[in-house]
Amino acid sequence: MVSRYERIADELRDEILSGVHPVGSQLPSEAELAERYGAARGTVRQAVAVLAAEGLVGSRQGARRIVLGNARSQSFAELHSFAQWARANGYRFGGQVIAQRRRPASGAEPARLASEEVLEVLRLRSLEGEPVLVERTVYAGWVAAAVERLPADCESVTEALYESVGLVFAYGEHLIDAVPAGAQDARLLGVRRGSPLLRQRRTTTTHEGRPVESSDDRYRAGSVAFSIRNSIGANPLVRQAGDLRFER
Amino acid sequence: MVSRYERIADELRDEILSGVHPVGSQLPSEAELAERYGAARGTVRQAVAVLAAEGLVGSRQGARRIVLGNARSQSFAELHSFAQWARANGYRFGGQVIAQRRRPASGAEPARLASEEVLEVLRLRSLEGEPVLVERTVYAGWVAAAVERLPADCESVTEALYESVGLVFAYGEHLIDAVPAGAQDARLLGVRRGSPLLRQRRTTTTHEGRPVESSDDRYRAGSVAFSIRNSIGANPLVRQAGDLRFER
DNA sequence: TAGGGGAACTTGTACAAACAAGCGAGCACC
DNA sequence: GGTGCTCGCTTGTTTGTACAAGTTCCCCTA
Numbered sequence: 001m002v003s004r005y006e007r008i009a010d011e012l013r014d015e016i017l018s019g020v021h022p023v024g025s026q027l028p029s030e031a032e033l034a035e036r037y038g039a040a041r042g043t044v045r046q047a048v049a050v051l052a053a054e055g056l057v058g059s060r061q062g063a064r065r066i067v068l069g070n071a072r073s074q075s076f077a078e079l080h081s082f083a084q085w086a087r088a089n090g091y092r093f094g095g096q097v098i099a100q101r102r103r104p105a106s107g108a109e110p111a112r113l114a115s116e117e118v119l120e121v122l123r124l125r126s127l128e129g130e131p132v133l134v135e136r137t138v139y140a141g142w143v144a145a146a147v148e149r150l151p152a153d154c155e156s157v158t159e160a161l162y163e164s165v166g167l168v169f170a171y172g173e174h175l176i177d178a179v180p181a182g183a184q185d186a187r188l189l190g191v192r193r194g195s196p197l198l199r200q201r202r203t204t205t206t207h208e209g210r211p212v213e214s215s216d217d218r219y220r221a222g223s224v225a226f227s228i229r230n231s232i233g234a235n236p237l238v239r240q241a242g243d244l245r246f247e248r
Numbered sequence: 249m250v251s252r253y254e255r256i257a258d259e260l261r262d263e264i265l266s267g268v269h270p271v272g273s274q275l276p277s278e279a280e281l282a283e284r285y286g287a288a289r290g291t292v293r294q295a296v297a298v299l300a301a302e303g304l305v306g307s308r309q310g311a312r313r314i315v316l317g318n319a320r321s322q323s324f325a326e327l328h329s330f331a332q333w334a335r336a337n338g339y340r341f342g343g344q345v346i347a348q349r350r351r352p353a354s355g356a357e358p359a360r361l362a363s364e365e366v367l368e369v370l371r372l373r374s375l376e377g378e379p380v381l382v383e384r385t386v387y388a389g390w391v392a393a394a395v396e397r398l399p400a401d402c403e404s405v406t407e408a409l410y411e412s413v414g415l416v417f418a419y420g421e422h423l424i425d426a427v428p429a430g431a432q433d434a435r436l437l438g439v440r441r442g443s444p445l446l447r448q449r450r451t452t453t454t455h456e457g458r459p460v461e462s463s464d465d466r467y468r469a470g471s472v473a474f475s476i477r478n479s480i481g482a483n484p485l486v487r488q489a490g491d492l493r494f495e496r
Numbered sequence: 497t498a499g500g501g502g503a504a505c506t507t508g509t510a511c512a513a514a515c516a517a518g519c520g521a522g523c524a525c526c
Numbered sequence: 527g528g529t530g531c532t533c534g535c536t537t538g539t540t541t542g543t544a545c546a547a548g549t550t551c552c553c554c555t556a
Contacts, residue, residue, distance in 0.1 A: 003540090023457070053301075058419055059507075060507075061506080061508055061549080173477050176473060176475070178446035196426040197444065207314075221425065226423070227421070230422070277536055289512090307537075307538095309518050309537050310520085310535085
């Protein structure tokens with residue numbers, strides 16, 4: 001059962017993407033939308049709040065809402081799962097486990113993953129037949145067994161874990177920067193050592209705030225970019241200073 | 249005049265950051281908070297929605313809200329303005345215009361900036377005395393004159409434009425990837441040609457959706473990273489495939 | 497014709513009420 | 527001891543109302 005405001009948001013999004021409301025045009029007023037959909041104004045407000053969060057429309061007190069963009073913003077899963085992102089965008093993709101082993105947690109890992117023993121996995125993923133991503137993931141102890149049961153060429157770890165143990169990734173924190181390719185990165189991705197890679201370090205937790213995994217993903221330059229829409233009032237992305245001298 | 253729900257959100261955020269509600273603990277229920285602040289439940293919901301959007305708390309139907317993080321998320325301005333970000337974080341910083349010229353808009357610029365003539369500015373910005381960022385910004389024609397009036401070592405273009413002509417940056421779209429340093433990048437930043445840079449391409453518009461600027465910013469690797477918190481239900485960051493062969 | 501003053505419109509904030517849906521703990525039963 | 531079920535609590539959704547605050551545009555006046 002989808003809620004009312006979500007259905008309204010979907011309809012409005014479709015209208016924007018299909019050009020009924022071109023970029024720069026004004027959206028109908030909340031009162032008009034409420035009448036059109038036979039809903040209360042509060043419900044319509046929830047719907048347009050969804051679109052505002054997606055960066056599709058802007059909003060100012062006193063003035064009508066304005067259409068800002070017409071490109072679809074993808075779901076949460078697509079930021080965490082390479083497979084779900086690639087599939088949703090119609091790319092051919094693959095994946096292969098290169099190495100996998102259990103080891104004691106070290107450094108910041110015990111705190112970050114709330115485990116003493118962790119499972120370390122090195123995966124190489126490809127897009128359109130070309131290797132584009134080296135994934136070094138560390139799983140918390142309590143999911144290690146489930147991950148080990150997966151086949152080496154498992155396409156989507158996220159989906160497989162959901163199906164096998166009902167695990168849902170709910171929250172994530174991501175750090176994005178650029179690093180030179182190391183020897184292993186270079187060999188696996190087929191680039192020169194020292195060439196630029198886009199790095200995404202992420203930590204994921206369940207709904208309960210229980211840590212699941214912590215990963216260091218490195219994309220070949222030019223293969224993938226990250227895109228953010230933000231506005232005054234809502235933006236989750238922030239800049240962070242690094243060491244200024246060394247890479248951590 | 250700050251609204252009620254914002255004050256409640258501020259108080260709760262302070263309580264989380266100061267450890268009254270440690271990470272992993274449960275937040276009081278909406279009913280309790282409503283009673284404590286003498287507000288309606290809807291108002292409290294608005295307040296916790298702010299914290300959820302910041303990634304500080306997680307939320308599940310039926311269960312109490314859980315504290316997920318205790319790091320502050322910065323404001324919109326800090327993503328657009330190097331100066332405002334640096335100042336808010338207590339860094340020493342500087343900036344210098346290297347080159348500046350008017351020229352006719354070309355390629356995708358007429359559509360993106362809605363101008364026939366644009367102003368191109370090359371700036372070098374430093375953090376803690378070291379050059380970290382090369383900024384190649386193209387301004388729409390209607391702000392060109394105001395930008396040209398700024399001093400060459402203007403610390404914050406965003407703030408200066410607000411003070412001089414009341415211009416407010418309200419929405420932005422950002423593309424983040426990694427690129428090798430070009431000859432000019434390398435010379436200005438003091439790195440080797442081909443070494444990794446973190447690139448942020450952004451387009452900014454006003455409240456009315458009027459395009460202001462389009463910029464290509466390149467950070468020295470290790471100097472700056474981008475950080476995102478997201479959750480099922482709210483995340484504006486998406487991955488995008490590049491060309492797989494060339495850089496655009 | 498330029499500018500000031502409003503009136504109508506539109507979004508933002510706040511409160512109240514009711515029901516739906518999911519969670520967790522405790523209890524009874526096997 | 528373990529399993530399943532029920533009940534109370536908590537968050538999610540929806541409606542309705544009222545007022546505040548900001549914008550837009552028209553009209554009147556100087």
